[in-house]
Amino acid sequence: MAKRSFLQSVGDALAGVATTWRTQRSFRIQAGLTAALPVVLAWLRPPLVFSALCLMMAMLxxxxxxxxxxxxRLADHLHPEHHxxxxxxxxxxxxxxxxxxxxxGLVGTLTLVVVFAER
Incomplete structure (x- = not known):
């Protein structure tokens, strides 16, 4: 197998994200919520550790x-019939x-509890 440059590997990873974006509605919804998250966190101003946990959970x-x-996709390619x-x-x-x-969801709920308990 040929060695690939870092930029080629990043390009392949981005192609995977783009394919998932095009084919998976749930991913588009989750990505939209993730994109809105920094705005919500800036508005709520939770403790930094909760912001970090929320962002990490969104990425997970x-x-x-x-x-x-x-x-x-791999399973469907290898065995297209139902099994x-x-x-x-x-x-x-x-x-x-x-x-x-x-x-x-639990991390988000706990973040809201902490934010509103402080107010």
């Missing part, structure tokens, strides 16, 4: 969605995204 949600999309084991594996990957989203 997007990363989980990218992993899920990659897994689903119960592949369906279960895809469900597990979607479950991982759900858990990360739930964690992000």
């Amino acid at each position: 949600v997007l990363a989980a969605e990218l992993f899920n999309t990659a897994f689903e 119960p084991a592949i369906g279960a594996a895809k469900d597990c990957a979607a479950g991982a995204v759900l858990l990360v989203c739930a964690g992000a």
Whole structure:
């Protein structure tokens, strides 16, 4: 396998994000919420650690969605027909995204509790 430059690797990664953006509605929604997050955090002015946790969780949600999309595309390519084991594996990957989203929701809720408890 040929070595790739750093810029080529970044380009490949951005192509993956672009593909996911074009094909996954949930990713577009999550990316929109992530883009709005800095504005909301600037308005609420939570403690810095909560801002960092919120931003980190938002990025983890997007990363989980990218992993899920990659897994689903690979599974569909290797075995296009329905197979119960592949369906279960895809469900597990979607479950991982759900858990990360739930964690992000909890961090967001705790951030709001802290912000409004201080006021």
